[in-house]
Amino acid sequence: MSGVIRLFRLDVAAWERVSGIGTMASAAATALGAFAFFAFDRFGFQAFIAPRATMRMLLVGLYGWLGLAVVALLIARRTRPTTPAFGEVLRIYGYAHLPLLLLAFTIQIIAVVARALGPSFVFAVFVVAIWLPASLVAATRYVFDVSLPQAIGIIAAPYALWVALVGSYLWRQVGHLL
Secondary structure, eight states: OOHHHHHHTTOHHHHHHHHHHOOHHHHHHHHHHHHHHHHHHHHTTHHHHSTHHHHHHHHHHHHHHHHHHHHHHHHHHHHOSOOOOHHHHHHHHHHTTHHHHHHHHHHIIIIIIIOOHHHHHHHHHHIIIIIHHHHHHHHHHHHHTOOHHHHHHHHHHHHHHHIIIIIHHHHHHHTTTO
């Protein structure tokens, strides 16, 4: 089974495989690709004509991704004797955005193309409430080499901050589609 599919299954061992072959550019494409899809969901082809709103959406995604990595690294430095480099944490958390990328793609297909709104809402709640935080916990377990309770302790505050800032912005932008 490929490494990406294992990441969707939250297999912690898959993070080691992806860490060895993945680059920062592919992690950025994963993290920011979701926000590009969200921008297209919200603005359609106007996003290409008037890119200010699209750039705002991408910046929110970038700041959210950086914020997750920085706050988690600061918490881990307080609780762990050794921590990995910031680039490694940033790259792994970029890949942890895979459920968000799948959500953005699903909203594009279901809500925009098929105009079936109910399944998108249920899937959005599932991704934001369960799958994305579980993916971040699995990534935290790998990158900081900690147990499950320690990983939850490290990522809980950064994820709550992400939901408060990035999640509320996303909800205002794509809530009309759900």
